[in-house]
Amino acid sequence: MFDNLDPTFLGRVQFAFTVAFHILFPAFTIGLASWLAVLEWRWRRTGNEVYKEVYRMWVKIFAVSFGMGVVSGVVMSYQFGTNWAVFSDKVGSVLGPLLGFEVLTAFFLEASFLGIMLFGWNRVSPKMHFASTLIVAVGTVISAFWILSANSWMQTPAGFRIGADGLYYPTDWLDIMFNPSFPYRFVHMVTAAYLTTAFFVAGVGAYYLRRGRHERHARVIFGMAMIMAIFVAPAQLLFGDLHGLNTLEHQPAKVSAMEGIWETERGAALRLFGWPDQKAEETKFAVSIPKLSSLILTHDLDGEVKGLKEWPRADRPPVAWVFWTFRVMVGLGVLMILTGIFGLILFLRKRLFTTPWFQYWCMALAPSGFLAVLAGWCVTEIGRQPFIVYNVLRTAEAGSPVPGGQIAFSLLAFVLTYFFIFGAGSYYIGRLIARGPDTQEDGYGAHGIQKPPIVADLVSTRGGKHV
């Protein structure tokens, strides 16, 4: 009864669903880990307990998010094989080492030192604890390095040859790792992760300020987040632009889909909105600004922009998806930059912490980073279609020899599980936020494990203030 289901399509939906859920957590924890390191550093430098209390609140949120990132990540490491066996077989020699190095250089590091970060307050010196936080923060970025390198290779493959047996063999590791789109994607994504955290944190800070709760903590939380909004959000515009130009060079069809341009033209207009119609090969109801597309893409008012008709129909990505998710991402980016500008003006007028409309604004934008990350990944991944390895291997030729019904059922199981589990996770994060920072000592660090005598003695001779 499920024989007529298309395994490739179901495999894509399953991968998209599981990876979309997964990416929310790394995107959040990459930024959060670095922020926690900054907080602990500020606390050690200034001795101001507010930093420590903010740290202790957010490290719990970090732990919940990280746990969900881990369990949804284990799924990913098996899904290449379950649904994309032909892909795994063909590219294993090229991509396998990148993923292997991710595990060896990042996952173990994060997992091991997270234990100390959460439960080690009483068991290691304050210096070692700070080192653990730093190591976890560095681990998250190393992890991003490898996985983005692997993803970028699928977008802009380099440094390989295809053998007579149809398998892909590496010819130059540096070309593979630092393939043409990797540096741009890496910077763009890590910055996106930092912004995701910053805007979520800003939303929470704004909520406390609005409610008049945890005033001192809220100022630290909100103030630090605003620094990110003011300086990093505009930088992301630059990184995004550079990434876009890189895509234009290596994956022009994707850019044409982002722009919704079908005919190759000079002085192409920027279609702000519209409805790209794949069959009719035109973008209907377009609202355009003359020449702007050419200006953005070629930095010349009369530059030539290729239209989608340059490529055979079978080689075009689903245009409407790419077109619209791109607009969502850019729109959210613009709102983020505006937040920075408003924040700066309010700061100069000494009203940053006391302006109600701005607090509502920031609360509304709390999920903006998550949405922008999802939208951005939709642009780049759907824009890569119909290829799994761009211009080399088609997605339709890469799937596993398994029946569609099997994928459909496992997809259903994933959907039910993820909504239940991650719904609960969001609920607990919400509760931690509602509770706010604890101002007196709580037992988190102790975690109910007895201090071994030697460490306990050391701590008491050192004064044990931080324990």
Add this chain to the structure above:
Amino acid sequence: MFNLGGVLDLPMIWFALIVTAVFLYVLLDGFDLGVGILFPFAPSDECRDRMMSSIAPFWDGNETWLVLGGGGLFAAFPLAYAILMPALYIPIILMLLGLIFRGVAFEFRFKAAGRSRRLWDLSFHFGSLAATFMQGVVLGAFVQGVKVEGRSFAGGPFDWLNAFSIMVGIALVFGYSLLGATWVNMKTEEKTQEWARKSALYLFGFVALFMALVSLSMPLMNKDIRALWFSMPNLLYLSPMPVLSLLLLLTLWRDLRAGREYRPFLLTLGIFLMNYIGLGISMWPYLVPFSVTFRQAAAAPESQSLMLVGTVFLLPLILAYTGYCYYIFRGKVAHEPTY
């Protein structure tokens, strides 16, 4: 492009490394999955808190070995990965779902109160149980062989399901439970410890029984395995294996009766090692039994070379800081309730 293939037997080295990684996974996640299986049987909530606290700092690192097993297989033996994953599709997905339910329970349980805490207790238990059972089923299906045509799996979605694979699933549930019980026996005191010791004694009989069942049914099912173990002179060379296993089992029984704290856990690890080596000998040299050897499945020598260079530096480092973490959280879990 550097290539160590000329001087080193790369597929052999990688085979050894992957086999070791999977074994470390079995040992490390084995005891914390076992704790999850035993969880609802503990006498009180206080015991459960202590059991959870004893593994909370480690579970994440332990599970990373599973990611290394999957990622490493993909990297070093992509063909085996590409055949085994579709072949074992359903049990692997169920295992992953089980791991999700148990993994989140660590965080959620400490944050939940009252009745919802009960929910995460159940999630922890059934997640651990399902993951363990499915790992056993995967193993049981694996050793019976996988149908292959060309470079892909050629069987049906339920090829893995039969009485033997279910028996191995049950066997692993008892095995991990014993690991968990001896771990708790080592890491706790008083009531919890006493209960863990009794549980270990109870589980001991089942583990011995299932070890015997699995060890006997494998040569009965497969004539190559039978020939391997029961022909001369192999019988002589291999005889230390069952003898050692028996010795370990006997010592474990006596230690548990005598109320020893540390050695039962180490002995259980030893018993797992014996079983694992026994399986390894039976499967040699197949990575996809009985059609693809580890040499046929190997990635390009350039790929294995690159990873080997990295692994030579990284693996000792990983083992060192993993050991450091176990050292930091050594000793007994305390009386006071967790946060």
